[in-house]
Amino acid sequence: MELRCYRPFVALLCQVLALILWSPLAAAAPNHIAAELVAGPAAAPGGQTTIAIRMDPEKGWHGYWVNPGDAGLGMQLDWTLPEGAKAGEPRYPVPQTLLVQGLMNHVYESEYAILVPFTVPAGAAPGSRLPVQVRAQWLACTDQICVPERAELATEVSVSTGRAAEQDAKVSRQFDNWTRRLPAPLDRAAAMVLTDANLRLAIPLPAAVPLGAPHVFIREDKVVDYAASQVFARQGDVLLVTIPRAHFAARDADALSGVLKLDEAGNGIAFTARSGQVPSGGNPIGGAPRLPALPWLLLAALAGGLLLNVMPCVFPILSLKALSLARAGESQAHARIEGLAYTAGVVVACLALGAMLLVLRAGGEQVGWAFQLQEPLVVVALFLLAAVITANLLGLFEFAVPGFAATGSSRSYTQGAFATGLLAAFVATPCTGPFMASAMGAALLLPMVPALALFAALGLGIALPFLAVAFVPALRMRLPRPGAWMARFRRWMALPMGLTALALAWLVWKVGGQTFVALALLTLAMVLAALGWAGRKQRRAKAARVPALAAALAALVGTALLPRPAPPAAHIESVLDTRSFSEKALAKARRSGNPVFVYMTADWCLTCKVNEEVAIERGETKAAFEKAGVIVLRGDWTRRDPEITRYLTAHGAAGVPLYVWYAPGRGAELLPQVLSSALLAQKAGR
Template identity: 70%
Template sequence: MKTRRYRLSVTVLWQMLALLLLPLVAHAQSGATPHIAAELVAAPATPGGEATVAIHMTPEKGWHGYWSNPGDAGLGMQLDWTLPTGAKAGTPKYPVPQTLVVSGLMNHVFEHDYAVLVPIALPADAKPGSRLPIRVAAQWLACTEQICVPEQADLAVEIPVVAKAAAPDARFAEWTRRLPAPLDASGTFSLDAKALRLAIPLPATTPLASPHLFIGEDKLVDYAANQSFAWNGDKLIVTIPRAKLDARDASTLTGVLRLDNEGNGIAFSAKPGTVPAGVTPLATDVAPTSALASLPLLLLAALAGGLLLNVMPCVFPILSLKALSLARAGESEAHARIEGLAYTAGVVVACLGLGGALLALRAGGEEVGWAFQLQEPLVVVALLLLAAAITANLLGLFELTVPGFVSGGSPSSFTRGAFITGLLAAFVATPCTGPFMASAMGAALLLPVLPAMALFATLGIGIALPFLAIAFIPPLRRRMPRPGAWMVTFRRWLAVPMGLTALALAWLTWKVGGPWFAGSAILGLALVLAALFVMGRTQRKGGSARPAAAIALAIAVFALVVLPQPVAPVAAADSLLGAKPFSEKALADALAAGKPVFVWMTADWCLSCKVNEEVAIERAETKAAFDKAGVVVLRGDWTRRDTDITRYLTAQGAAGVPLYVWYGRNGKSTQLPQVLTPSLLVSTASQ
């Protein structure tokens, strides 16, 4: 069955959003002070000469504007000139931009005051001593790392016409100095499916303290990817991976080479041609993110998050799978250690597998996040079949020593069972990101592959740590109850939480796939249980259970193959808070209106989300506080994959749900804890 795939470029979505909002700027910002102040300044010019006008931009602290090619997100400045007859505006010239990486998205920005210089060709009949009025309707995007606001201004100035050219004043001299120096020779470039290679004629003695290449053409390269620099004589060879989505071709190439972090750079152009191999690599090739610097702290956070995950609500059903294995671990020291290592290996392998799949999907352009496995209806059905089979096993309907939570069997079967139990525990438990794990998993999406995989492995070690400690620390193991007849009764009681888990998965199957999908899955489940019943009866008579087991497995696979196409997710129930569906436009509209906003990201498969909703969100006290403060509540349902929600989570540095973000009336955002207390939202709304 084909599952729906999302291959929309983040760049396109950002730009479409900005373009949709630009016509609303005048209304949204009427009476409001812009976050980036704009001023139009003109230098004198002679008749028939070229005047330089500057659009001087001054961002507020924490805000930034964009270069002509904004990168992965943002929007360049839009200019609509009104000029005297015979005058003509040229191409705007920008200073050397800065790089800003937000949740893996590379932006080309200006976080300080900057001036965009535009040449204006004056008519030859302009009279010295006169002043030529010009106007420009400018539109731009002002952003912080959390929110973007489209802004505009109608700017006007008069160009003094003089008989003799004069030296520019101090301000124009400084603005001109900030422009990248034009390179007097053209470079060459080559494009293939994997990379752009560029040769820039540049003396090998040129100091390159912090080089970065800004390409003027959009959607040509992967902006956030590592850029490789090497010398070949007096040519700088630059290699940049191609754009992951919608990669385009180019007949010419323009851009800016940043030399250092002091604003120095070179403007270049290039044409298709031969690009020699790099000979001497630069030692400054680094990833465009500082996350590597804090890798030890991130590893510690992943370990703590995995450890804490053992007491999160989402892992409670899985604890029943461990209980009998923990008790049985006291049989012998060697057995306990082997089983502890096998269980840990299963958890770590599952975390590495999920993490590797996540990174591979994102590298292929998919908008996915942590817990993507539970957003797929077929995966939910497979877990439903497994949970129901485990419940039947615990009740004694049939006997099977895998996944290792029942008594009996050989040591090798216990080892296999512990490994499979670890796989299942991590697969089901990891969607609920703990308070410490959220930052680490968000950072894993920004890091190179090896450090990111180290984070996923450390998460697995954290999840398995309690079981590993019991296996290797004799005093802890001696506190475990000794194996005995009580285990048979306890095994029957463990069927209760597993049965409740199966019921919850049946409900989730309906939520993610619709009634026909869920009904077909339950019919397949009934056939599987019937085959398992026959298997158990055969076992009790002393016969071979393999034929019935093969039939049960075949029915399960067949059921997954022939399930009908899932329909759209079932709409969420009405919220006590009057929550509206989350969208980027709804958030922008609420902030433009100056209202406080509570963004609430949840999913039906996230048990910790549901606990927070019951304990702190859907409460009369919270509603009263929100109503009094005029809070706009936006709820994002991430039960099925949603591009807008995934992009918002990524922008917030979160890999999954729950996520709660509070926006004040001034638009400043604050991420709230993932574990909410009953009074937290009330006190936040009252501030």
């Protein structure tokens, strides 16, 4: 077990030991951090200058910021000043982070200077020199040991005579250099929201300011989890930061202060935050996980799209292409045109969904991949469409189902293939298979152009099998030749499409409730009645325009009149002792010292449901979890939930499923997207 769970106790132990060892014997040992008190430029009586405490650690040793982090000790100063003189609050340069055995420290590993404002007594004689002394105590550490150190430091401050005189050029340059290393103060206060789960900040920062490696250091102790991942996002000229609370957070506050490190060069800004409104959303930056190179991400997106073709999410729609593929052997040119049209439809749909997702997130909306299926009316529309296609395949009416029509012009085939591609990509979005999760998660963190390239690669992967059949004659020749079997095959293809319609009806019930699904079924009945009327006219060789318009009108009016969906059920039906996920619930669970298992799911996510059936909702999993005292938190993303979206984004995921394990005292461990009960039992048994 890492020491992270016991950070507060380790820090307290270090401080107690330091105080015990601060003795004349300890002081007699040579310091590993050399200290010097340096006076700044001369100041007039009653004026102000600066005194620097220059610290120079030996190689491999480091000193600490005012808030040392999980372990360590900040510098303590005891001044001896002339009467009427004042020493102000020390100002520290931007620190560095140092993670040692799970403990996050705020340190300085090279020469640094602490600058202290010094006020000259009003009665000081011009031209005099004022003696200044300070007893300084600090902790010097390596990665292995810590040694308490102390020094009696002295200097003299010059009182200006008021005449123009050159300052010591070397001293001026030195102080200019030290001053540049201080964090620049913000001219406006930041806003903050402090909850049991995390600290959220809105720091006013122009969008033009580059952020190479951002990190926020909070000055007040025992507020945040120092070693936790910090999530950064930009929303215009505001930087949004989310930092998890400490396991043993001991304070609440209406105001906090801190330093935002901008880059590895040590540039930063000092801010004060007060309670206020902190917006959500924004474009994720900085603290997100490191991404693979773009070529690898493009390859992952391509492979992920290709694998979607064998998943049940997409297969019912692919059945619409089956007859087209059989028919495609009639003409090589026609097969290629239809394959390109289908590919274009898939890629355009993926690009459109991806662009809409990125635009919504840039506007502050907490959405992720498959966001359209979180809208109940979109689910109703898909349900009606799947039911209508099923009725067409069964022969209720004749209509050029996209990519299926047995007769028609070359133009109609091309349009049908394009429409089938659009539909296949739209329905495929709930699925998240191997390779796809990392690529889609990266798309949310990349700039617009490479992100859209990933969405296009995903679409190309979905269309690749049909594109191969269209352009490789050997593959196309293996397909059966057109014949009477096609009519029977058409009827059989109604089976997977009908199962899809039933699954969508169940989903309509889950997202909207009983009244919602009942009215959706009534709307479908009116649509099918109108289409049946159209089919009777078609079999008599009469025009069916009026009943077709009636069916479209019934679908539009029925959908528009649907009531507001019922709120999600609060009760979770589970074999396990499962609780609803929230940031507050996660923070409380982690503070308990028990293992925590978080899983993000959605009713429209087939992969999620399979994992729940074969791995999570199992008797053996329940027994292992009860024995280890595992706390289970379930996040239901069927309907939009900003907290869940933030959590997914923080872990580099664009959508569900997501499975995260928290061992006591450790950080988040991402589990595979394909689970087994043996894997969960193994995690619980550690």
